[in-house]
Amino acid sequence: MTTLRRRAAEWRLPFLRSSRSVLPALQWFPKAAVCDFPWETAMAFPHLQQPSFLLASLKADAVNKPFAQRCQDLVKVIEDFPAKELHAIFPWLVESIFGSLDGVLVGWNLRCLQGRVNPVEYSIAMEFLDPSGPMMKLVYKLQAEDYNFDFPVSYLPGPVKASIQENVLPDSPLYHNKVQFPPTGGLGLNLALNPFEYYMFFFALSLISQKPMPTPLHVRTSDCAYFILVDRYLSWFLPTEGSVPPPLSSSPGGSSPSPAPRTPAMPFASYGLHTSLLKRHISHQTSVNADPASHEIWRSETLLQVFVEMWLHHYSLEMYQKMQSPHAKESFTPTEEHVLVVRLLLKHLHAFANSLKPDQASPSAHSHATSPLEEFKRAAVPRFVQQKLYVFLQHCFGHWPLDASFRAVLEMWLSYLQPWRYAPEKQAQGSDSQPRCVSEKWAPFIQENLLMYTKLFVSFLNRALRTDLVSPKNALMVFRVAKVFAQPNLTEMIQKGEQLFLEPELIIPHRQHRLFTVTSSFLSPWPPVVTDASFKVKSHVYSLEGQDCKYTPMFGPEVRNLVLRLAQLITQAKQTAKSISDQCVESPAGSSFLSWLGFGPTDPNSSYPANDPDEMGQDSVRKTDEYLEKALEYLRQIFRLSDAQLTQLTLALGNARDENGKQQLPDCIVGEEGLILTPLGRYQIINGLRRFEIEYQGDLELQPIRSYEITSLVRALFRLSSAINRRFAGQMAALCSRNDFLGSFCRYHLTEPALSNRHLLSPVGRRQAATPARAPRLSLRFLGSYRTLLLLLMAFFVASLFCIGPLPCSLLLVLGYLFYAVAMTLLTERGKLHQL
Numbered sequence: 015m016t017t018l019r020r021r022a023a024e025w026r027l028p029f030l031r032s033s034r035s036v037l038p039a040l041q042w043f044p045k046a047a048v049c050d051f052p053w054e055t056a057m058a059f060p061h062l063q064q065p066s067f068l069l070a071s072l073k074a075d076a077v078n079k080p081f082a083q084r085c086q087d088l089v090k091v092i093e094d095f096p097a098k099e100l101h102a103i104f105p106w107l108v109e110s111i112f113g114s115l116d117g118v119l120v121g122w123n124l125r126c127l128q129g130r131v132n133p134v135e136y137s138i139a140m141e142f143l144d145p146s147g148p149m150m151k152l153v154y155k156l157q158a159e160d161y162n163f164d165f166p167v168s169y170l171p172g173p174v175k176a177s178i179q180e181n182v183l184p185d186s187p188l189y190h191n192k193v194q195f196p197p198t199g200g201l202g203l204n205l206a207l208n209p210f211e212y213y214m215f216f217f218a219l220s221l222i223s224q225k226p227m228p229t230p231l232h233v234r235t236s237d238c239a240y241f242i243l244v245d246r247y248l249s250w251f252l253p254t255e256g257s258v259p260p261p262l263s264s265s266p267g268g269s270s271p272s273p274a275p276r277t278p279a280m281p282f283a284s285y286g287l288h289t290s291l292l293k294r295h296i297s298h299q300t301s302v303n304a305d306p307a308s309h310e311i312w313r314s315e316t317l318l319q320v321f322v323e324m325w326l327h328h329y330s331l332e333m334y335q336k337m338q339s340p341h342a343k344e345s346f347t348p349t350e351e352h353v354l355v356v357r358l359l360l361k362h363l364h365a366f367a368n369s370l371k372p373d374q375a376s377p378s379a380h381s382h383a384t385s386p387l388e389e390f391k392r393a394a395v396p397r398f399v400q401q402k403l404y405v406f407l408q409h410c411f412g413h414w415p416l417d418a419s420f421r422a423v424l425e426m427w428l429s430y431l432q433p434w435r436y437a438p439e440k441q442a443q444g445s446d447s448q449p450r451c452v453s454e455k456w457a458p459f460i461q462e463n464l465l466m467y468t469k470l471f472v473s474f475l476n477r478a479l480r481t482d483l484v485s486p487k488n489a490l491m492v493f494r495v496a497k498v499f500a501q502p503n504l505t506e507m508i509q510k511g512e513q514l515f516l517e518p519e520l521i522i523p524h525r526q527h528r529l530f531t532v533t534s535s536f537l538s539p540w541p542p543v544v545t546d547a548s549f550k551v552k553s554h555v556y557s558l559e560g561q562d563c564k565y566t567p568m569f570g571p572e573v574r575n576l577v578l579r580l581a582q583l584i585t586q587a588k589q590t591a592k593s594i595s596d597q598c599v600e601s602p603a604g605s606s607f608l609s610w611l612g613f614g615p616t617d618p619n620s621s622y623p624a625n626d627p628d629e630m631g632q633d634s635v636r637k638t639d640e641y642l643e644k645a646l647e648y649l650r651q652i653f654r655l656s657d658a659q660l661t662q663l664t665l666a667l668g669n670a671r672d673e674n675g676k677q678q679l680p681d682c683i684v685g686e687e688g689l690i691l692t693p694l695g696r697y698q699i700i701n702g703l704r705r706f707e708i709e710y711q712g713d714l715e716l717q718p719i720r721s722y723e724i725t726s727l728v729r730a731l732f733r734l735s736s737a738i739n740r741r742f743a744g745q746m747a748a749l750c751s752r753n754d755f756l757g758s759f760c761r762y763h764l765t766e767p768a769l770s771n772r773h774l775l776s777p778v779g780r781r782q783a784a785t786p787a788r789a790p791r792l793s794l795r796f797l798g799s800y801r802t803l804l805l806l807l808m809a810f811f812v813a814s815l816f817c818i819g820p821l822p823c824s825l826l827l828v829l830g831y832l833f834y835a836v837a838m839t840l841l842t843e844r845g846k847l848h849q850l
Contacts, residue, residue, distance in 0.1 A: 068095070069103045076110060085138050092152045097159040104156060105163055108213055111143070112220040115169040120224060124240040125351065126233050139239055145250035146259070149213075154261040156209040163212040164194065167203040169219065171323065172346060173330035178203060186327075188319040211316055217243075218324035221355055235354045244355055248362040251317045252394075254369040254438075257387055258314055311386035318363075318398055325356050326402040329409050348410065350422045356406075357426035363399060364429075364436035367391050396462060403430065404465060404558055411473040416480055418487035424474075428498050431467060433459055451502040460504075461511040461551045465558055468508065468568035471499065475576045482700050483587035484594070486634045489641035492584070496648035505652055512567050514548040515555055569653070577653050581660055583697065584642045584649075591642075595635040680704040715793060728798035739791040746790040755839070762839045764790035 068091070075084055088107070092100065113121035122139055129136040143149050167178050177184045178193060188211075194204045207215060221240065235241050251258055328346040370391050410423045429435075434456055460467060474495055481488045499505065555565060566572055649655060680695035681704075691699070698704040710717050715732065719725050739746070749760040765788075796802055806827075813823035 068099055069106060072103060073106070081135055082138055085142050088142070089148045092148045092155070097155050097161070100152060101156060101159075101161050104152065104161075104209065105212075107149075107152075108216045111149070112216045113224045115166065115216075115219060115223050117223045117225055121220070122239075123224075124220070124243065125224065125235075125238050127239040128233065128237045129239075130237070136239055140242065143239075143243055145246055150261075153209045153213050157261075161209060162206040163209065164204040165207050165212060165215055167193070167205060169223070170205075171328045173327060174323065186319055186323055188316070188323055210313060211320070214317060214320040215324070217247075218320050221325065221352060235351045241355060241358065244358055245362070247317065248359065248366075251314045252362060252366045254365050257385075258311070311390055314387070314390060318394060321359055322398050322402055325352065325359070326399070326406045329405045347413070348406075350419050353410070353422040353426050356403075357422070357429050360399070360403070360426065360430050361436060363395055364433040367395055368433060368437040400463065400554075401558060407466075407470055408473070411470060411477065416477065418485070418491075420477070421487065421491055424491050424494065427466075427470060428494065431463075431498065449497070449501045452504045452507065454503070454507075457507050457510065458547070458550075460507045461514060461547055462554050464508070464511045464515060464551055464554060467499075468512065469566070471495070471568055472566060472573055472576065475573070475580060478580055479576070479583065480697070483583060483642065484590050484638060486637040486641065489587070489638045489645070492580075493641040493645040493648075496645040496652070500648035500651050509569055511551055512569065514551045515565065516567070517548050574653060577649055578655070578659065581646055581649055581655065584646050585660065588639055588642050591635045591638045595632060679706060713788075715791075715795065722800050723795075723798050724800065724803075728795060731794040731798050735792050735794045743789065743791075746792070750790040758843050759835065759839045760790070762835065762842055764792060 072088075072091070075087060079087070091103075109119065109121065111121050112124070113119045124139065127136050127139060141147055167175055169175075170178070174184050174186075174189065178189070183190065183193070189205065192205045192207065194206050196202060196204070253259075328348075370388060407423070407427055410420075414420050414423055434450075434452060478488075478492050483489055483492065499508075555563065559565070646660075650660075679689070680691060680698045682689040682691045682695045684690075695704075715735075719728050746760070746764050750757060750764055752760075809827060810820060810823055813819075813826075818826075
């Protein structure tokens, strides 16, 4: 910040300090110099200034001045102008930085701004937007004057927008007492937001509304200005050590009081049945000023609610129920960058919540007086994040493409499942790289997030069963999930949580009004005592899935069968990876070049088209085998699988090849119109385990141009041969109909091989194709092959070494081919006689 201040001081004019020295100071500058700073002249003569004069000047500077100079001018404006004047430029300035809500204006393009690419612009932007920078000073300056700004409801996330448009107030207190109905004849609903809320709304929505500009270089999300700003805001407003720093004053000589949020007319109810942390704390205070921390907690609470609402609240619980249908339409599709930012939020929230001291984190601490920040740390994740994150993850697991980009979603999910990784006390690392044992202190978190562990694990199993596990990226994802769930003591705590949920449901009179009502399924007059932990688990499941949910235990028979199928496919994928490795070893280094020339095999079925060619190297195959081997071992530990079970399942699948060494057909059933692939057959094709034998059965002259042929030459030769065939069709037919040697010689060159040995496209019954015989014709396509041209070139080169000219060499080639053709004609006729 000192850099920007120093730069701004260099631009400051002497007449800005006192209105008494305005006219003398103007004598020190030429007229042109004074006109270069119209907004400074307006500052010197406030009684002559128009309401939009400063805004118009800044808009003109945004077009004519470079980025660094514009930021220097903005620093000067923020420091020297009163809030009354800054109020007019604030909405324009926020939009010019973060872009418009409709995505038309890009703004500063923070999502693509990187320090290593644009170091100067990056440094200036980060200093300007820092939590203690000039932009935040402007926010606090306007906040102290209680200004409001209209934010269109139409740009809010879908469920929130639909709820407000239906005159139903959303559950989040972020929207309470803020909805502004349009006047008569007005268009659209607006939210009346204070400056801090307005700034954070735009900042959070720019991640979703703005489409990053195309750049020639690969942009890493973690290196971009936006990602780093999110981290800075989280560290500033949700501190893991100490308290939230107070707002800095924009006046050079003193500090301003902390701006407090507007007091809503209606109760500031938070999620569930709890009131807002701020309002609940203030309600117990005789004076707001008695505890300065109560002034600061509202910024932390607002920041978290804005981030959660804008980034996660795109699917309501009702929409989640509809999403279970395969015909449900997606209203919002998150990007990989969006998911990475959400993961950053979750990791910081875990560190924020785990920064409570042991005596503050204990349940007994609720009965003692605690600060609002400590209370907020305890309730931030379960109250504000859990429900919306669960629905968000369910949508991603069900709708994300089956490719390697799902790794971002996977790591976000695994980060949430492991809050102990972000605890200040580090657990002892086991010897020989053994995984850490999960402490019993995390049992309440696991129980209160049971669906995050169990139902999402089942969703991942269903995804893994449909992906190509031969790919090292997909194998790595299976390995990561298996490794996390195989941590010592984690499985036991998940099982304990399921046992608490599956306990008999009983009537609890003093809790019926809270979240759900449970009825007794036993006739015993003295029902057993239901522990508080059991109630919390049931509350968690029923609040997310509804009273009528059908819970599938993670360690029940249904999920166990899915795990056995996955283990089965892992074994198959390992065999496939080994066969690919063997194929790469057996193929010579120049086989691809020889195939391109036409000398090698050209069968398109000789490779595994389902796999990425970049992932078929020896190193990638080794990684795939390593990931799958470890994943299989972890699954054995989690679900206590025996070697006998896995061996039996592998044998049940059968080998991928039959007795003759040829591949069997993919698993399918015979329908009325031929073969129909089963799910297992589709998996076998995707992973390259089995395939159909595909061969070209049409006109050989019309088959697709191969990679070893010259496209233009093949087409020219086809037109030439077609013209010759039309011109001499009768003569060629007469020659081929002769029964002497000349007829046999012509038939060898002018007729195609017999098609009687070709099969129909469908392998059912292996019926032979009844193709009509084609008329004799000349084919010159062989001359369009790189192989033929290379052989001719080599022949002329060798002939030149023996002093043989092109014309004699051509004559020798023709004579040599005639001898070869006569010999082949005699052999062909003799073969036909043996067949008769």
